[in-house]
Amino acid sequence: MALRLFLAIPVPASIADRLATLESDVPGASWRTADQYHLTLRFIGEVDEAVARDIDTEVGRIVAASFEIALQGVGSFGGREPSALWAGVSYCPALIRLAGACETAIRNAGIPPEPRRYKPHVTVAYLHGTRDVEVAHFLSDAAEFRTEAFIVDHFCMYSSRATRAGSHYVEEAVYPLTG
Numbered sequence: 001m002a003l004r005l006f007l008a009i010p011v012p013a014s015i016a017d018r019l020a021t022l023e024s025d026v027p028g029a030s031w032r033t034a035d036q037y038h039l040t041l042r043f044i045g046e047v048d049e050a051v052a053r054d055i056d057t058e059v060g061r062i063v064a065a066s067f068e069i070a071l072q073g074v075g076s077f078g079g080r081e082p083s084a085l086w087a088g089v090s091y092c093p094a095l096i097r098l099a100g101a102c103e104t105a106i107r108n109a110g111i112p113p114e115p116r117r118y119k120p121h122v123t124v125a126y127l128h129g130t131r132d133v134e135v136a137h138f139l140s141d142a143a144e145f146r147t148e149a150f151i152v153d154h155f156c157m158y159s160s161r162a163t164r165a166g167s168h169y170v171e172e173a174v175y176p177l178t179g
Contacts (some may be wrong), residue, residue, distance in 0.1 A: 008038035058105035063179035066153040067094035086121035142169035
């Protein structure tokens with residue numbers, strides 16, 4: 001059986017509450033729910049169970065210390081044909097190192113490298129037919145978005161299952177940051 005996997009930092013409830021305040025009247029926006037918020041470290045994609053076990057083994061070897069991050073600012077993906085709205089992350093070298101360690105672990109498990117540069121963010125909405133001018137209004141209105149800092153003391157491997165109500169994420173493994 002194939003699993004659609006990704007590695008991510010879960011968002012605490014207090015931060016999810018702040019993210020929910022970004023929801024506004026953006027035509028074509030499908031807003032994420034609190035249980036869908038996460039900060040992706042590495043999207044993996046569909047793999048079979050044997051590869052998933054190899055990934056778990058390699059990711060389980062990561063040694064990193066806990067760290068603190070805050071969300072700051074908003075943005076969009078897709079340019080003139082916008083596809084998503086996101087909340088950004090204040091610059092955090094520890095987060096960049098952790099994402100790099102995840103990339104190395106995934107490669108060690110035999111998965112090809114991620115071709116895109118890592119852009120830490122939390123997706124808040126997917127867009128369908130939204131005009132770039134409507135996104136520009138959202139970006140202007142939410143430009144000052146910030147959260148309080150929160151401690152990242154673990155990250156998770158999630159599987160993603162498509163449902164009529166949107167993606168449903170299942171926590172498959174937890175990796176503590178104790179180094």
